[in-house]
Amino acid sequence: MPLRRWVMPIGLAAVVLAGGGYLGWRLLLREPALPSFIAATNGRIEAEQIDIASKIAGRVLEVTVEEGQMVEAGAVVARLDDRTLRARLLAAEAQVLEARQAVAAAEAEQLRAASTRQLAQTELARTQELSRRGFAPAEQLDQRRSTLEVAEATVATAEAGRRRAEANLAATEANAAEVRTLLDDTVLTAPRTGRVLYRLVRSGEVVSAGGRVATLIDPTDVSMIIFLPAAQAGRLTYGAEARLVLDPVPDYVLPASVSFVAPEAQFTPRQVETAQERGNLMFRVKLRLPPDLLRAHVDQVKGGVRGLGYVRLDPAQPWPPRLEVRLP
Structure with missing residues (x-):
């Protein structure tokens, strides 16, 4: 009976010590907070889309591309009956x-x-x-x-x-x-090199003037779209350095630059969960990846990938060590 009286307090103490040890370990390993001159927010990768449309109405004779295929600039995408x-x-x-x-x-x-x-x-x-x-x-x-x-x-x-x-x-x-x-115009060609995102018609179908035949994405024109409050967006300059960390490859830090800041405020996207954040007016910002980097990894470029975007509000300050560029 005395032994049973001591078992439960000892077990609880062990649990408390283990939990405290784990919490302390997490606190030690937790990354330090970002400095005030760095703004960070969630974002989504978007590639520039190019719609290939017919200038004239006609019957599609053949479509020469498939979804996911890379096509060079000037390559034939489709032919109409001529x-x-x-x-x-x-x-x-x-x-x-x-x-x-x-x-x-x-x-x-x-x-x-x-x-x-x-x-x-x-x-x-x-x-x-x-x-x-x-x-x-x-x-x-x-x-x-x-x-x-x-x-x-x-x-x-x-x-x-x-x-x-x-x-x-x-x-x-x-x-x-x-x-x-x-x-x-009966021969539809790719205006620039890109990957086929959608094939929208099949052979034998009739398209109207302006009807889309396929949609390409330009793998060398890719940006992360983020939303920042006015206090932060107002401090940005075009061409300012930025960093991207993508969810699928969190070990890499990709360089980027501010290529666009919306001239008017807008509501944050519907994906934001809290009503308070949805009620705040935000500015849309594009962080563009370097084209040379994208060309070197063209097979890995995909739209819709999510991650974190970091912008440096004070260009005189250095990037924190954990945001130094690390490329694959």
């Missing part, structure tokens, strides 16, 4: 040939009219000389003047005809160029 446009191009090119022949005919008519006017001018001058000597009647002189006036009117008409033919040629060439441009 048979109707090719037929239009043949008709437009035929109209161009016809218009060129019309211009050639108008130029020949202008040359003929100019030659007739030259002859009329020569005959009028000869008749005037004969009339001055008394060898040509006045009626003949009047006739030569009338002939020259008709020749000059014919030249003016021929010049107008040539200008109309040239204008028609320009219109037909512009129409043919437009059809060629539409033909070019």
Whole structure:
């Protein structure tokens, strides 16, 4: 009975000592608090998205990419059915040939009219000389003047005809160029190197003008989006140094820089749990990762990854040792 009386106090004491020891161990290992010139908050990685959309309506002939695939700038992403446009191009090119022949005919008519006017001018001058000597009647002189006036009117008409033919040629060439441009638009290419995030259509589907075919992300244009209160956001400068620590790789500290601060305050995202924080107006800030670093690890770049973003509010102060850059 005396032994049983001592067991419970000894057990409780052991538990208390163990708990206290564990708490002390946690306090010793806990990272020191950040200095006041460092602002830290949760954030999410976002990669720049590029929508590849069709400028014209048409039926999708083929889609050459799959989700997750890396594509180079200029690579073909999709092709639309171009048979109707090719037929239009043949008709437009035929109209161009016809218009060129019309211009050639108008130029020949202008040359003929100019030659007739030259002859009329020569005959009028000869008749005037004969009339001055008394060898040509006045009626003949009047006739030569009338002939020259008709020749000059014919030249003016021929010049107008040539200008109309040239204008028609320009219109037909512009129409043919437009059809060629539409033909070019049936081939959709990647505007820059990126990874296919979404493939939005399949072969045989019809897309409208402006309809999206695929969405890419640019793995070299990646930022963490954070929200800071006005007291901290107001002290930031564009290009200021920042640090990122991502949840999947907490052992690494990535360099970044402030690339954007929202000009107007907004509510914090809905992911914030407390009503008090949701009620505070915050400023949206982008911390951009260096493109060279992203190119070196392009296969690891993913959007939506969460982590912590750190910004240095006072550029004259050094970064704490635990926020020195550590790269993989």
